[in-house]
Amino acid sequence: MADPIIYVSARIADAFVKVAGALADGVDPAVRQSDHADAQVNGSLALAKAMGEPPRDVATKILEVAELADVCSNAEVAGPGFINLTFANEFLARELVASSTSAKLGVRSATILRRVVVDYSAPNVAKEMHVGHLRSTVIGDALVRMLMYVGHTVIRENHVGDWGTPFGMLIEHLVDSGEVSTAEELSVGDLDSFYRGARKKFDESEDFQNRARARVVALQSGDVETLRLWKLLVAESTRYFQTIYRTLGVLLQDADVMGESSYNSLLPQVAKRLNEQGLLTTSDGADVVFPSGFTNRENQPLPLIIRKSDGGYNYATSDLACVIDRVERLDASLLLYVVGAPQAQHLQMVAAVAKQAGWLQPPHSMVHVSFGNVLGADRKMLKTRSGDTIKLDALLTEAVERAASAVAEKNPDLSADARSEIARIIGIGAVKYADLSTDRIKDYTFDWDRMLSFDGNTSPYLQYAHARICSIFRRANVDRASVRKITPTIEHPAERELAMRVLQFDSALWDTLDKYSPHRLCTYLYDLTTSFSSFYEQCSVLKADSDDQRRSRLMLCDLTARVIHAGLDLLGIDAPEQM
RNA sequence: GCCCUCGUAGCUCAGGGGAUAGAGCACCGGCCUCCGGAGCCGGUGGCGCAGGUUCGAAUCCUGCCGAGGGCGCCA
Numbered sequence: 001m002a003d004p005i006i007y008v009s010a011r012i013a014d015a016f017v018k019v020a021g022a023l024a025d026g027v028d029p030a031v032r033q034s035d036h037a038d039a040q041v042n043g044s045l046a047l048a049k050a051m052g053e054p055p056r057d058v059a060t061k062i063l064e065v066a067e068l069a070d071v072c073s074n075a076e077v078a079g080p081g082f083i084n085l086t087f088a089n090e091f092l093a094r095e096l097v098a099s100s101t102s103a104k105l106g107v108r109s110a111t112i113l114r115r116v117v118v119d120y121s122a123p124n125v126a127k128e129m130h131v132g133h134l135r136s137t138v139i140g141d142a143l144v145r146m147l148m149y150v151g152h153t154v155i156r157e158n159h160v161g162d163w164g165t166p167f168g169m170l171i172e173h174l175v176d177s178g179e180v181s182t183a184e185e186l187s188v189g190d191l192d193s194f195y196r197g198a199r200k201k202f203d204e205s206e207d208f209q210n211r212a213r214a215r216v217v218a219l220q221s222g223d224v225e226t227l228r229l230w231k232l233l234v235a236e237s238t239r240y241f242q243t244i245y246r247t248l249g250v251l252l253q254d255a256d257v258m259g260e261s262s263y264n265s266l267l268p269q270v271a272k273r274l275n276e277q278g279l280l281t282t283s284d285g286a287d288v289v290f291p292s293g294f295t296n297r298e299n300q301p302l303p304l305i306i307r308k309s310d311g312g313y314n315y316a317t318s319d320l321a322c323v324i325d326r327v328e329r330l331d332a333s334l335l336l337y338v339v340g341a342p343q344a345q346h347l348q349m350v351a352a353v354a355k356q357a358g359w360l361q362p363p364h365s366m367v368h369v370s371f372g373n374v375l376g377a378d379r380k381m382l383k384t385r386s387g388d389t390i391k392l393d394a395l396l397t398e399a400v401e402r403a404a405s406a407v408a409e410k411n412p413d414l415s416a417d418a419r420s421e422i423a424r425i426i427g428i429g430a431v432k433y434a435d436l437s438t439d440r441i442k443d444y445t446f447d448w449d450r451m452l453s454f455d456g457n458t459s460p461y462l463q464y465a466h467a468r469i470c471s472i473f474r475r476a477n478v479d480r481a482s483v484r485k486i487t488p489t490i491e492h493p494a495e496r497e498l499a500m501r502v503l504q505f506d507s508a509l510w511d512t513l514d515k516y517s518p519h520r521l522c523t524y525l526y527d528l529t530t531s532f533s534s535f536y537e538q539c540s541v542l543k544a545d546s547d548d549q550r551r552s553r554l555m556l557c558d559l560t561a562r563v564i565h566a567g568l569d570l571l572g573i574d575a576p577e578q579m
Numbered sequence: 580g581c582c583c584u585c586g587u588a589g590c591u592c593a594g595g596g597g598a599u600a601g602a603g604c605a606c607c608g609g610c611c612u613c614c615g616g617a618g619c620c621g622g623u624g625g626c627g628c629a630g631g632u633u634c635g636a637a638u639c640c641u642g643c644c645g646a647g648g649g650c651g652c653c654a
Binding site: 035036040163260296341379437439453461527537542578 | 580581582583584585590591592593594596597598599602603604610613614615617618619620633634635646647648649650651652653654
């Protein structure tokens with residue numbers, strides 16, 4: 001019940017040991033998909049190198065001792081010393097049934113179950129969510145779903161920006177505008193104009209600046225009235241974030257919010273503990289740590305500032321408190337930070353200091369799941385025509401509108417209700433899939449027409465294939481669950497191709513988790529769907545040659561649909577039965 | 580100046596030690612008495628440059644060129 005290649009790899013590894021004994025240590029069988037057969041063994045060449053024997057001779061020896069009778073219908077030495085493997089159709093059929101009847105469609109569970117914190121989304125209070133937050137939110141949410149799927153315990157943490165000097169001006173602006181008016185402004189999601197209003201006053205009025213600074217002091221010293229006003233801003237903002245999260249269909253809830261302010265009480269302890277370990281030094285009036293290996297412009301050691309010269313703490317301290325909290329209180333062993341690439345050095349420094357201080361010892365580790373920018377057609381940061389940042393809310397609304405007009409055109413028979421729901425699923429799915437389907441480390445180009453196209457590696461294409469399969473079962477009037485234990489007969493090349501793809505769900509998901517790269521799962525789902533479309537074109541299901549063939553193909557269809565559905569679900573995307 | 584990331588087809592992207600580098604769009608040509616043509620099948624076209632490691636390099640290493648980002652009291 002795993003990818004056939006994984007299954008066969010174990011057999012080949014055994015054969016390596018039989019042939020080479022200790023020389024096989026550390027030699028990866030490297031069984032991979034192949035254009036020349038179902039799979040090819042590449043490791044035979046490396047083993048031959050280790051043994052100092054001709055590669056083809058070694059490959060022949062491997063084949064003599066490898067136990068492949070029940071899994072391969074053919075195995076032969078090829079080229080310079082590869083071994084080409086062809087899986088037995090009966091083996092594939094057995095694996096398909098195992099996959100179909102398993103709870104997780106053939107995906108192996110994690111062998112070591114961990115507690116994982118995923119830090120993602122992280123919008124700022126009283127600031128509009130924009131496309132920059134889209135990536136963190138969408139990628140983080142997909143990783144959360146995948147980690148849970150393989151059995152890990154996942155703790156979502158939304159590190160909201162709810163503290164710092166800007167709150168002085170924001171609170172003063174709130175006082176000027178009145179609480180009722182501010183609440184109204186924020187509740188309709190007009191966070192940007194509120195922020196800009198505060199900023200404008202701050203820039204124009206010296207009196208306002210003084211009030212703002214005084215307010216920051218009041219906030220940090222715990223003034224009751226100031227805290228009340230601050231909480232008002234936080235509450236209205238998080239309520240608004242939640243509406244975006246619901247539209248986007250992500251798992252984040254209010255309970256997942258762990259804003260920067262959550263760590264305020266821990267900050268003095270961070271400094272204290274660092275000091276006790278002799279890591280803290282004073283530099284230009286600030287308390288800092290110099291982790292090794294980091295330098296500034298002048299090639300001088302680069303500090304992580306723990307306590308500013310004015311006595312205040314900053315985000316580095318808060319991030320360290322965060323590490324302590326996640327490791328010591330939450331007992332998480334893996335900390336994922338789904339944060340943009342520009343913060344790479346900062347996070348490296350935080351990790352370095354946390355390790356030096358002994359707070360982040362193996363098996364505990366933190367990983368920066370970094371990502372690039374969203375670019376417009378001009379290859380620059382995505383902006384509106386007038387040069388403003390694009391509000392996430394507006395972006396999602398446009399996605400649904402565009403999808404709605406496409407649905408209305410392609411499927412006018414749907415009821416108005418069904419149409420708007422499907423438009424939501426397609427529009428939001430398209431935006432999320434576009435973000436997830438390219439390597440997160442690179443910038444990606446935002447293009448409405450491409451992401452909403454029904455051709456190519458897009459969510460509408462996957463959703464369409466899924467809907468077609470659902471349509472087959474409606475027409476056949478067959479209960480989906482009733483075909484799930486049927487052992488399929490693999491005959492047609494397109495059936496075989498599809499069967500192989502379906503069975504790769506397991507390794508596709510694990511490859512994805514290995515690098516925390518959702519685009520690998522997307523690529524897999526697209527390949528699977530392409531295989532299905534080809535199968536569907538060449539192999540009649542409802543008009544099959546025999547009842548057995550029909551049942552066999554229905555089984556394949558059901559399993560394919562379930563894998564597409566599950567795969568999209570792991571990406572946080574719905575798959576409607578009709579569209 | 581130092582550090583990090585990225586350069587693959589005209590465009591948007593996969594592939595990140597394995598045989599002949601794959602898709603989609605665009606362009607050219609096929610397929611509707613057919614389960615959803617929102618589809619399928621085929622064709623044209625490419626690894627920034629130069630070294631190195633390796634049986635084998637788009638992939639790993641070094642240098643150069645180009646693009647983006649970071650480099651002490653904002654978060």
